[in-house]
Amino acid sequence: MTRLILTPNLPDPDAAYARLLAAHEELDEAESAAFNARLVLILMNHLGDPELLDEALKAAKT
Amino acid sequence: MPDGDRYPLAHRLYPYARSADQDRDAGGPAHHPVIVVGGGPVGLALALDLGLRGTPTLVLDDAEGIGEGSRALCFSKRTLEIADRLGCGAPMVEKGVKWQVGKVFHDTDLLYEFDLLPEAGHKAPAFVNLPQPDAERFLVERIRTAISDGAPIEIRGRNRVTALETSQPARLQVETPDGPYALTADYVVACDGARSPVRKMLDLDFEGRVFEDNFLIADVRMKAEFPTERWFWFAPHFKSGDSALLHKQPDDVWRIDFQLGWDIDRKAELSEDRVRARVDAMLGEGVDYDLVWTSIYTFQCRRMRKFRHGPVLFAGDAAHQVSPFGARGANSGIQDADNLGWKLDLVVRGAAPDSLLDTYAEEREAAADENILASTRSTDFITPKSKASRMFRDATLALAARHPFARAMVNSGRLSMPSIYDSYLSMPDALPDGPPATRPGAPCPDAPLGDGFLLEKLGSKFTLLAIGCAAPETGLAVVACEPTPELTARYLGAAPSALYLIRPDQHVAARWPMADAATVAAAHSHACGATT
Ligand SMILES: Cc1cc2nc3c(=O)[nH]c(=O)nc-3n(C[C@H](O)[C@H](O)[C@H](O)COP(=O)(O)OP(=O)(O)OC[C@H]3O[C@@H](n4cnc5c(N)ncnc54)[C@H](O)[C@@H]3O)c2cc1C
Numbered sequence: 001m002t003r004l005i006l007t008p009n010l011p012d013p014d015a016a017y018a019r020l021l022a023a024h025e026e027l028d029e030a031e032s033a034a035f036n037a038r039l040v041l042i043l044m045n046h047l048g049d050p051e052l053l054d055e056a057l058k059a060a061k062t
Numbered sequence: 063m064p065d066g067d068r069y070p071l072a073h074r075l076y077p078y079a080r081s082a083d084q085d086r087d088a089g090g091p092a093h094h095p096v097i098v099v100g101g102g103p104v105g106l107a108l109a110l111d112l113g114l115r116g117t118p119t120l121v122l123d124d125a126e127g128i129g130e131g132s133r134a135l136c137f138s139k140r141t142l143e144i145a146d147r148l149g150c151g152a153p154m155v156e157k158g159v160k161w162q163v164g165k166v167f168h169d170t171d172l173l174y175e176f177d178l179l180p181e182a183g184h185k186a187p188a189f190v191n192l193p194q195p196d197a198e199r200f201l202v203e204r205i206r207t208a209i210s211d212g213a214p215i216e217i218r219g220r221n222r223v224t225a226l227e228t229s230q231p232a233r234l235q236v237e238t239p240d241g242p243y244a245l246t247a248d249y250v251v252a253c254d255g256a257r258s259p260v261r262k263m264l265d266l267d268f269e270g271r272v273f274e275d276n277f278l279i280a281d282v283r284m285k286a287e288f289p290t291e292r293w294f295w296f297a298p299h300f301k302s303g304d305s306a307l308l309h310k311q312p313d314d315v316w317r318i319d320f321q322l323g324w325d326i327d328r329k330a331e332l333s334e335d336r337v338r339a340r341v342d343a344m345l346g347e348g349v350d351y352d353l354v355w356t357s358i359y360t361f362q363c364r365r366m367r368k369f370r371h372g373p374v375l376f377a378g379d380a381a382h383q384v385s386p387f388g389a390r391g392a393n394s395g396i397q398d399a400d401n402l403g404w405k406l407d408l409v410v411r412g413a414a415p416d417s418l419l420d421t422y423a424e425e426r427e428a429a430a431d432e433n434i435l436a437s438t439r440s441t442d443f444i445t446p447k448s449k450a451s452r453m454f455r456d457a458t459l460a461l462a463a464r465h466p467f468a469r470a471m472v473n474s475g476r477l478s479m480p481s482i483y484d485s486y487l488s489m490p491d492a493l494p495d496g497p498p499a500t501r502p503g504a505p506c507p508d509a510p511l512g513d514g515f516l517l518e519k520l521g522s523k524f525t526l527l528a529i530g531c532a533a534p535e536t537g538l539a540v541v542a543c544e545p546t547p548e549l550t551a552r553y554l555g556a557a558p559s560a561l562y563l564i565r566p567d568q569h570v571a572a573r574w575p576m577a578d579a580a581t582v583a584a585a586h587s588h589a590c591g592a593t594t
Contacts, residue, residue, distance in 0.1 A: 037457035040363040 004009035072195035074127040078220035084243040091244035104378030104395035105253030106201040111403030113215035122224035134194040136389035142186035150204035158190025174469040184508040185515040233552040258380035272362020275325040284351035294474040301338035370423040382430040387440035387475035403565035415493040417589030429481035443473035464546040480505040489572035509548035530559035534579035
């Protein structure tokens with residue numbers, strides 16, 4: 001029973017993707033990696049549910 | 063330093079004296095019910111507990127007293143409660159520096175602060191900082207008074223155990239300044255420290271992770287205005303180490319810890335110039351201090367697979383080791399002693415089956431896993447070992463300054479908490495409305511009671527705690543009381559009344575809304591290891 005949403009869920013996927021890229025503009029490789037790490041931690045906290053987190057970790061692995 | 067000691071002594075407490083056991087030509091070696099190998103904090107606490115219960119206990123230590131240098135510093139509330147039960151909590155609390163506020167810094171920024179014991183109504187403070195030699199001295203002094211009151215305890219200094227056979231009874235070979243002699247014992251408890259010669263004699267495993275990092279300890283004496291708090295820095299602006307810790311001790315001494323990394327020249331780093339350069343950078347120019355003690359340590363997180371091997375039981379650092387983050391070494395070792403004392407006493411008296419000792423191993427192995435897990439996680443945060451783990455560590459620190467959620471992830475050591483024993487001995491919870499924190503297996507939280515405190519009244523024997531109900535007549539000691547706000551919060555929850563069966567180590571064995579004598583008697587015999 002997957003509760004993690006892996007079907008389209010963003011009202012405007014192209015715009016969201018563009019915003020993610022824009023956030024990385026003018027960051028060098030190390031800064032980008034650090035930014036991503038902060039972003040993951042923030043989203044992980046928002047997710048809250050440990051089972052959802054497990055599913056997300058699994059989805060990212062494969 | 064007296065000749066022949068392995069290390070300089072801070073306190074010479076049990077000088078070698080020839081024992082009659084060394085002069086037995088005929089009749090074979092002298093026999094003792096319990097021999098404790100090692101008079102560190104764990105062996106001493108165990109001998110004291112056993113002796114106060116009336117079980118004859120012989121402690122063999124290869125030195126004549128307590129080694130110099132601070133080593134353990136933070137003694138937890140649970141340790142102080144156990145010490146109080148054994149009659150030496152008061153001097154530890156009196157001499158120790160009480161603290162409960164910690165501050166965590168990153169570079170120059172204060173990330174957050176925590177308060178360890180926001181809850182009132184406990185006799186013992188959250189922690190005291192007390193140098194280990196003082197703690198051991200208080201234990202030995204308490205043993206001396208217990209002996210003069212008739213407790214059958216003997217400590218033999220400069221008695222080094224050199225061989226052990228796990229026969230029935232166990233056979234020990236002991237080296238003394240007057241030469242070797244032999245002893246036999248029904249039970250041997252190995253409290254002989256991290257390098258445990260007994261563990262090696264029996265060729266037993268000791269597995270886990272060794273961490274590749276070095277920490278420099280400098281104990282400095284100075285008049286300083288820092289508050290009595292635990293201060294921890296990640297990547298400190300003064301650059302004396304990858305992390306740093308400042309902690310107050312009694313008598314104007316401060317414990318300072320610097321993380322040095324793996325590839326270092328230990329000898330060079332211990333030179334006074336190098337140590338002073340680091341301390342100066344931290345304290346600022348012009349602060350006057352004496353270096354009292356310095357040392358470099360590395361650490362490991364590991365444990366023996368089994369704490370019991372026939373008549374030999376392992377406790378303290380001999381059985382398990384953790385990193386110092388979280389102050390779980392001596393504190394968890396004292397809890398081993400607390401768990402083993404009453405069980406060994408009952409078994410030696412024939413009042414409980416030998417299998418009760420298996421529950422010591424079961425309960426304390428699980429506790430060691432908990433401690434190792436907590437201390438490994440702290441270590442992974444403090445000394446990240448991969449690029450990815452450093453990146454997430456730094457990201458957490460960066461977020462923690464602004465967002466509370468990240469503060470909860472910052473891990474500069476999760477300080478020692480007692481374990482809840484989900485073991486065979488703990489009865490199913492029959493008080494479903496009761497607070498989870500006092501379910502069977504849990505250590506009893508303290509609460510004000512009358513003109514004193516609950517834990518003082520519970521003592522060292524199986525006891526029925528009856529709150530708002532009558533205790534049945536069972537022959538067990540009874541503490542009966544009416545609900546107070548603290549007792550309600552800690553023991554009743556939504557239940558109108560509760561009857562608790564408390565073990566001699568002040569952990570909950572069973573609880574009910576109320577119960578009859580037969581139910582209580584069955585739970586009591588279950589908690590003594592009866593298997594039917
Ligand atoms: C730098 C540092 C800081 C620490 N800080 C803390 C802290 O803040 N809080 C905390 O709880 N813990 C702390 N610890 C851990 C703590 O010091 C140990 O966990 C504790 O000393 C273990 O006690 P023990 O009785 O098991 O062993 P030990 O204290 O090592 O005692 C073992 C005893 O056995 C004797 N012995 C050894 N071999 C033989 C033999 N063959 N025959 C007879 N006797 C023998 C030794 O002489 C010694 O007296 C710290 C440790 C270090 C290194």
